[in-house]
Amino acid sequence: MDEDKKRELLELYWDTSKASLSEMWQQKRRLARAMRLVIERLVPSNAPEEELRRAADALEQYAERLKEHPRLKSAIGHAESATAGDVGAFFDQSPMIGLANPLAPPITVAKSGERSAVASVTFGSAYEGPPGSLHGGFVAAAFDEVLGFVQSLSHNPGFTGTLTVKYRSPAPLHTELRLRAEIVRFEPRKIFAEATMHAGDLLCAEAEAVFIAARPGKIEDLREARAKLEERLAKLETQTG
Secondary structure (H helix, E strand, O other): HHHHHHHHHHHHHHOOOOOOOHHHHHHHHHHHHHHHHHHHHHOOOOOHHHHHHHHHHHHHHHHHHHHOOOOOOOOOOOHHHHOEEEEEEEOOOOOOOOOOOOOOOOOOEEEOOOOEEEEOOOOHHHHHHHOOOHHHHHHHHHHHHHHHHHHOOOOOHHHHHHEEEEEEEOOOOOOOOOEEEEEEEEOOOEEEEEEEEEEEEEEEEEEEEEEEOOOOOOHHHHHHHHHHHHHHHHHHHHHHH
């Protein structure tokens, strides 16, 4: 495969806005949105005991129903999107940008230049740290996700080596946060990137990261380990079912 084709496929792989072609994924995204809404309303809720009991009963019953279905063989981490199935499903499982993961806020991120990206996210009540403000751990996680995206534009992405966050002002909840990230320089096997987080004109935080290219075979090792984990989890669910 020539370099232009590889670059085209990699940019498609990182297209987090691409809609899934599968109705299953669309419904999974819909369910995740509903679960996010439940989480957002549950955390600050003062609902009566009986209502909470009915809801918990219903959710426990649905959790048991989900055990009846096989676990997803995820395509996350596949190096070539053209052969890995539905491109739209790649990031659906992500805990930060996954549209089908109810843990995700989610963050939306897009390429803004050859070496830069922009992102936006609104964190709700479930992510509170200081009063009315985003927990610092999620500030760092957001930077890691967006910087990880931008370093992928190098076409030779690696793993997070270091992530340094400078907290400038509490990031408000229920407010759109804008992140900007860019690659600033390269060294052998290393990519250096920087990012900022703003709420309107307010600078909330800044970050610097170094990404290290994986040694040959590392991704394959991780895939094998994940496959073994899936086998163990499947056996465990069978034993406890």
